[in-house]
Structure formats: structure tokens, C-alpha cells
Amino acid sequence: MPYTKDHKNKTREKILESSFKLFALKGFEGVTVNELMKNCGLTRGAFYAHFSSKAELYSESLKFAASGTKLASFKPEDIPSKKWLALLLDEYLSLEHVRGEHTITCPLAFLATDINMQDDEIKSAYSDVYYGMNSTIMKYATSYTDCDQHDILSVTTMIIGAVAIARTLPDQESIMALLTACRREAGLKLGGI
Structure with a gap:
């Protein structure tokens, strides 16, 4: 059967x-x-x-993992976009995310060093996920601030890189310093969140 x-x-x-x-x-x-x-x-x-x-x-x-992240989920209607982005940044730039303790981790950060060695189809899937991340953050951010596409590109690149690099650092103090610095800078670019 x-x-x-x-x-x-x-x-x-x-x-x-x-x-x-x-x-x-x-x-x-x-x-x-x-x-x-x-x-x-x-x-x-x-x-x-x-x-x-x-x-x-x-x-x-890669696409499946991206669809399971908190960023891919719908923003609760009772939470303003600015607060939602702040929550997303806090979760993304967390020690738990770096350690892979979230149910689904960000494929952009966790596959960053591996993707360049893959074929065009895989690179295309990675790019689609990256562009989707940018579009989603842009949608939330432009509802309360006048940031532009360049601001969003710098934020997403910074936070993805921060998590990828943090995964290689030897101690929690270094990891937290990196995540905290990136969280501060990303927050400033996204309207002071």
C-alpha cells in the first residue's frame, strides 16, 4: 500500500x-x-x-531552514514593526543562535563559508534567501523610519557575518563582544532600535 x-x-x-x-x-x-x-x-x-x-x-x-526562522514567520499584529525588528535582532545576535541552540538556525550564517564552493543552483537558493531576508527587514523598517536599501544591505551583511564569525571564536566573552557591537550598530541603522 x-x-x-x-x-x-x-x-x-x-x-x-x-x-x-x-x-x-x-x-x-x-x-x-x-x-x-x-x-x-x-x-x-x-x-x-x-x-x-x-x-x-x-x-x-537551505530554503526549508530559512522558512522556519522567526524572520520568516508573520509579525504578530499587536507588536509594532520597530519592536518586532528589535526582538528579531536580539534573537539573531544571541549566544543561543551562535551555538545552534535555536530550533532552526539561519542558513545564511551557518552556511556562509560553505556556499561559495557549491554549484549555481545552490548559490541561487542562498541568494534568494538573502534577498528575502532583506525584503522582509526593509518592509518592517520602512514602516517607521526612512532607511534605504543600502542600510538594510549593510545590516543583513553585518549580522550574518557576525554570527558566522562568532561561531569560530574561542570564548564566550569574545562572542558576546562581537554580538553586542553588531547589535548596537544594526539598531542604529534601523532607526534606533
Whole structure:
């Protein structure tokens, strides 16, 4: 008896979530399809029911991770845009995010050093996620301040880079100093949040 569409979708999501975590930890070249599938408790055969290649899985897991971030969620109507952006920055530039303790971490920061070695399809998926992040922040920020596209580009580049670099630092004091400095600068660019 064939699996239901719901079962297949849940299995696909399980593969995407599990794979993103491994890709973020070890990079594209650092894991095999067998390891990816073992990590989520499935067989290699299940992989081919959902994906045609490891590169497709990498690209799709990047997009899946981005769609699960707080930035991708809808802003609660009772929270003003300025306050929402402040909450997003606080969460993004947190020690928990750097350590990968959030349910879904930002693929832009966690794959920053790995993405350049990938094919055009994967780079395109990464770029789409990056542009989406910029558009979302721009939408919130322009509702209360007169920042422009250049301000948003500098903010997103700074916070993504801050998390990527913070992940390499040896001690919590250095990490916190970096995150605090970037949070202050990003807040100023976004209208003093």
C-alpha cells in the first residue's frame, strides 16, 4: 500500500530539517547521502523518493531552514514593526543562535563559508534567501523610519557575518563582544532600535 501524501510530506520535512543541521555542522562535502539519511532514521532508498541529488537536498534544506526562522514567520499584529525588528535582532545576535541552540538556525550564517564552493543552483537558493531576508527587514523598517536599501544591505551583511564569525571564536566573552557591537550598530541603522 503506498504512503499517503501527508506521510510523504512529513518524511520530506524530516529529511530537510535533519540534513540542514548536518550540512550546517559539516558542510556539503563533509557528509554523504548515507550519513544524511541515517541521521534522520531513514534509508538511502527513501532519499531518492524525495530528491534526485545531494545538491538538490542541500538547496532545498537551505530554503526549508530559512522558512522556519522567526524572520520568516508573520509579525504578530499587536507588536509594532520597530519592536518586532528589535526582538528579531536580539534573537539573531544571541549566544543561543551562535551555538545552534535555536530550533532552526539561519542558513545564511551557518552556511556562509560553505556556499561559495557549491554549484549555481545552490548559490541561487542562498541568494534568494538573502534577498528575502532583506525584503522582509526593509518592509518592517520602512514602516517607521526612512532607511534605504543600502542600510538594510549593510545590516543583513553585518549580522550574518557576525554570527558566522562568532561561531569560530574561542570564548564566550569574545562572542558576546562581537554580538553586542553588531547589535548596537544594526539598531542604529534601523532607526534606533
